[in-house]
């Protein structure tokens with residue numbers, strides 16, 4: 372069924388109505404597809420191929436797979452889905468909308484790809500992940516995922532004992548700094564105009580965290596391509612090798628507007644997500660959501676687990692619908 376080979380292999384789109392289309396083939400989407408495919412559901416994963424952790428060297432904190440390069444993990448996942456006849460199509464969903472339900476009232480959706488191809492599905496799993504929005508500091512974005520990090524559990528160990536700077540973005544950065552202090556003794560907190568009360572300053576002092584209140588001008592690059600430091604508005608450069616920054620996390624919604632899935636902003640300017648209930652069910656019958664698209668802080672393991680749970684619930688939902696339809700059919704013939 373695969374029409375190309377290698378890491379970017381893509382399968383042909385099946386004809387007719389499939390049981391499930393999974394939008395997004397990262398940890399959440401692939402694990403959801405795996406559960407559906409193993410339940411003998413026809414499933415198609417549409418994936419545009421830009422998982423959130425693509426810039427990272429390895430996936431950390433994932434039991435049994437710690438340090439595996441992201442591309443390798445997802446390639447393994449795709450092979451596992453294909454092993455059970457799931458299809459993986461490289462492409463971007465540009466539209467997904469409810470279509471007329473079946474005669475038995477079972478939901479239907481039309482999914483359109485950027486190249487114009489369409490498919491019809493009984494259920495949808497939205498697993499599109501999120502986009503990290505960095506603060507607007509000159510030179511910062513170029514080091515994202517290497518010298519610029521956000522997550523102490525993803526790359527904290529790798530930057531242990533380095534001179535680390537925390538670029539504050541709001542009140543939550545205080546806790547962020549304490550988490551990175553656990554990993555290095557050499558920590559500088561750049562307030563960047565955010566408020567820091569006297570009690571917090573005393574707590575930082577007690578942990579030997581230096582505080583810089585001068586505005587940050589830019590990130591200075593070292594000769595080796597890494598980070599040399601942070602230039603302040605007065606021209607002074609504070610030497611740092613690593614910068615930790617909390618990003619604004621926004622669920623990826625492109626192409627999904629037609630589903631009208633409810634969304635919400637999380638407190639503290641943390642980000643925006645799709646609202647979901649038990650096992651990732653949404654208010655739109657037939658649509659589930661899993662991974663970072665709804666759980667902004669989920670790591671790879673939690674995203675995969677959420678996808679698996681959603682996939683199992685989607686199958687359970689269809690099992691009931693199939694049985695209801697069979698009963699109507701049998702009754703009609705009596």
Ligand SMILES: Cc1cc2nc3c(=O)[nH]c(=O)nc-3n(C[C@H](O)[C@H](O)[C@H](O)COP(=O)(O)OP(=O)(O)OC[C@H]3O[C@@H](n4cnc5c(N)ncnc54)[C@H](O)[C@@H]3O)c2cc1C
Pocket residue numbers: 394395396397398399400417418419420421422423424425426427429430431432433462463464465498499500501503515516522524525526623625626661662663664669670671672674
């Ligand atoms: C730099 C960095 C390092 C990280 N390191 C770690 C780590 O070490 N350990 C860890 O556990 N977690 C780590 N994370 C977190 C990890 O990236 C997330 O937990 C994980 O990617 C969430 O999985 P997901 O499936 O929800 O989303 P993603 O992995 O982002 O996958 C979403 C997929 O959907 C696709 N997509 C989106 N929209 C569409 C569309 N319209 N049509 C088709 N496809 C679409 C995307 O291309 C992407 O492939 C890291 C994050 C970052 C930013």
